[in-house]
Amino acid sequence: MNPLSKTRRIVIKIGSSLLIDKNDGKINNDWLSILSKEISNLVSSGKEIILVSSGSIALGKKYLDIYSKNLKLEESQAAAAAGQSMLIHAYKQKLEKYNIKIAQILLTPDDTEERRRYLNAKNTFDMLLKLNVLPIVNENDTVATSEIRFGDNDTLSARVAIMMSADCLILLSDVDGLYSDGPNFKDKPTLIKNIDNITPEIEQMAGKASGYGKGGMITKINAAKLATNSGCKTIIAKGSLNKPIENITNGGNFTSFEPHGTPNSARKKWIASSLKPLGKITIDNGAKDALQKNKSLLPAGVIKVSGNFDRGDPVLIIDNEENILARGLVTYSFKDTQLIIGHKSSEIEKILGYRGRNELIHKDDLVMLDS
Numbered sequence: 001m002n003p004l005s006k007t008r009r010i011v012i013k014i015g016s017s018l019l020i021d022k023n024d025g026k027i028n029n030d031w032l033s034i035l036s037k038e039i040s041n042l043v044s045s046g047k048e049i050i051l052v053s054s055g056s057i058a059l060g061k062k063y064l065d066i067y068s069k070n071l072k073l074e075e076s077q078a079a080a081a082a083g084q085s086m087l088i089h090a091y092k093q094k095l096e097k098y099n100i101k102i103a104q105i106l107l108t109p110d111d112t113e114e115r116r117r118y119l120n121a122k123n124t125f126d127m128l129l130k131l132n133v134l135p136i137v138n139e140n141d142t143v144a145t146s147e148i149r150f151g152d153n154d155t156l157s158a159r160v161a162i163m164m165s166a167d168c169l170i171l172l173s174d175v176d177g178l179y180s181d182g183p184n185f186k187d188k189p190t191l192i193k194n195i196d197n198i199t200p201e202i203e204q205m206a207g208k209a210s211g212y213g214k215g216g217m218i219t220k221i222n223a224a225k226l227a228t229n230s231g232c233k234t235i236i237a238k239g240s241l242n243k244p245i246e247n248i249t250n251g252g253n254f255t256s257f258e259p260h261g262t263p264n265s266a267r268k269k270w271i272a273s274s275l276k277p278l279g280k281i282t283i284d285n286g287a288k289d290a291l292q293k294n295k296s297l298l299p300a301g302v303i304k305v306s307g308n309f310d311r312g313d314p315v316l317i318i319d320n321e322e323n324i325l326a327r328g329l330v331t332y333s334f335k336d337t338q339l340i341i342g343h344k345s346s347e348i349e350k351i352l353g354y355r356g357r358n359e360l361i362h363k364d365d366l367v368m369l370d371s
């Protein structure tokens with residue numbers, strides 16, 4: 001059975017050990033050509049693809065003639081700055097053969113955790129996918145410090161998958177998946193093909209990092225835990241195969257971690273219960289009816305606002321009798337919201353002097369609550 005048949009949005013993580021030729025430290029062009037063809041097949045079948053790719057530091061080291069194995073922070077940042085452009089250029093050359101446009105997104109942990117930056121990043125991803133552009137993501141190593149960084153792209157890819165409500169996260173590895181005795185092949189270990197819950201026993205089976213990559217099986221297990229808890233299926237598969245994606249779609253050897261719920265339900269749960277509201281928005285009966293029909297909240301249906309919130313902050317939505325109807329993440333600050341309430345969305349740009357979202361709270365960022 002093809003585990004990707006029902007997926008719509010897929011995040012694929014590519015490690016340095018797959019992308020970089022160990023003999024000369026340059027791009028493994030043959031492998032990347034095959035992967036690019038497989039990605040084009042996924043896109044042609046209607047999938048939205050986001051790539052999370054390592055490799056900038058390894059490429060930059062070679063280009064800048066830096067031979068130290070233990071790089072200083074500033075050496076890593078310099079190598080990343082030089083290597084990132086080479087990395088993106090390689091992807092562009094391969095993917096444009098299939099008429100796939102790409103865009104580079106560099107992230108730090110704050111971009112996936114701090115709400116306003118999270119909202120900015122998510123909106124950028126959404127627009128690129130809407131324009132049929134394939135985002136290629138890496139950690140922003142040129143500005144991240146050792147104290148503030150993801151540290152490995154397995155974690156980054158899980159954060160991106162959660163942010164974008166992906167259906168599936170594929171972690172391409174140098175092994176087939178998780179083995180019963182770890183990935184070091186002792187005493188004929190057994191590949192575990194399906195895992196419903198990541199228990200402490202599962203975590204103990206992880207091994208150490210190898211090759212160019214910083215990660216290892218333990219970082220992949222941790223990434224799978226993050227993703228599956230947010231409703232995203234996770235697959236660890238061998239990337240060095242001739243056709244690594246086809247291996248997955250044909251039901252070959254890999255480890256699949258089953259999601260808990262759906263990406264949308266996990267996000268709604270987070271909005272409903274994990275965030276402290278910073279304001280209230282009172283709406284009229286017309287807006288109330290619209291919300292009950294799973295519509296977004298528009299400024300025209302708002303009567304008044306209170307509190308002290310900024311763009312991306314959580315707020316309560318109430319009716320005229322102060323019954324709590326919903327929670328949501330607001331797309332405008334309190335000051336701007338005051339100016340646009342009661343007005344049509346087409347009037348927002350004239351009032352605020354810039355073109356923002358049509359919705360005050362988008363339906364994807366809104367959770368109806370029981371009375």
